[in-house]
Amino acid sequence: LQEVRHLSARAYLAKKQLQEKQAINPAFASLLPHESRFQAVADTAKRLSGRYGDTFSSPTRARLRQIRNVVTEAVVLEYTITVYVDDRRARIEKRYNAKKRGERVKPVWRTSRSLLLHILAGLFELVRYYTRGVDGDVVPEVLDTAACFAQAFTTLHRSKTLLRGDIMTRPSYQAPALMRPFARLTALVYQSPSIHRASVKLLHTFLYTRMIIFLVKRFGVDKTHSNTTIYAHAVFLGAIMPFMILACTLVFLFIS
Numbered sequence: 001l002q003e004v005r006h007l008s009a010r011a012y013l014a015k016k017q018l019q020e021k022q023a024i025n026p027a028f029a030s031l032l033p034h035e036s037r038f039q040a041v042a043d044t045a046k047r048l049s050g051r052y053g054d055t056f057s058s059p060t061r062a063r064l065r066q067i068r069n070v071v072t073e074a075v076v077l078e079y080t081i082t083v084y085v086d087d088r089r090a091r092i093e094k095r096y097n098a099k100k101r102g103e104r105v106k107p108v109w110r111t112s113r114s115l116l117l118h119i120l121a122g123l124f125e126l127v128r129y130y131t132r133g134v135d136g137d138v139v140p141e142v143l144d145t146a147a148c149f150a151q152a153f154t155t156l157h158r159s160k161t162l163l164r165g166d167i168m169t170r171p172s173y174q175a176p177a178l179m180r181p182f183a184r185l186t187a188l189v190y191q192s193p194s195i196h197r198a199s200v201k202l203l204h205t206f207l208y209t210r211m212i213i214f215l216v217k218r219f220g221v222d223k224t225h226s227n228t229t230i231y232a233h234a235v236f237l238g239a240i241m242p243f244m245i246l247a248c249t250l251v252f253l254f255i256s
Contacts, residue, residue, distance in 0.1 A: 118154035137193035148184040152177040176202045209238030
């Protein structure tokens with residue numbers, strides 16, 4: 001009976017110590033690894049052993065090349081996971097140290113000021129252009145140019161530290177952000193409605209990308225796909241959406 005009481009007391013103290021350890025704020029729960037990661041690793045190892053079992057049992061020259069490919073893939077995967085874990089650990093330590101110094105730490109889902117300015121500048125530019133375009137061709141003004149530079153600057157600022165998406169996501173943002181200010185300055189100097197219209201058309205990719213991300217989250221697709229995948233596909237679809245609309249319009253005019 002005394003031994004049982006001793007064990008229950010130790011279990012109670014261990015439980016209390018575990019409850020007192022609150023190293024990670026619940027607002028940053030998305031930074032923690034998923035609970036099923038060990039089971040996923042075990043399932044992956046089983047699939048690899050079943051897939052390459054015959055290769056490992058009789059290593060001919062061709063099988064050795066296959067083994068080399070498997071080892072190379074494993075090394076690349078291990079390096080990627082290591083880099084991701086180090087980056088996640090650095091972000092957690094940065095947030096923890098900022099909170100320890102008394103600074104106000106925003107959760108990862110909070111909207112930053114640069115993103116808010118990025119969205120508002122783009123929407124202001126589009127609304128102003130199409131509102132003035134009701135009466136005919138639109139000649140660029142200084143206010144339009146300022147909104148264009150604000151949207152381009154915030155785009156370059158946010159794409160500098162972009163973590164989501166594949167390797168082509170960042171250039172998809174940077175290319176129009178570098179082209180639009182020069183086009184807008186040229187349109188302002190020469191008072192050209194056509195160049196002004198072209199610079200606004202480049203902004204449509206921003207609008208389509210934001211609409212796709214909003215619809216994806218609205219219909220709950222983000223519950224089955226990662227934010228990185230959604231971001232990469234949204235940027236790609238937003239870039240080709242104007243060409244798809246133009247192609248559909250030409251087909252409709254040809255048929256009618």
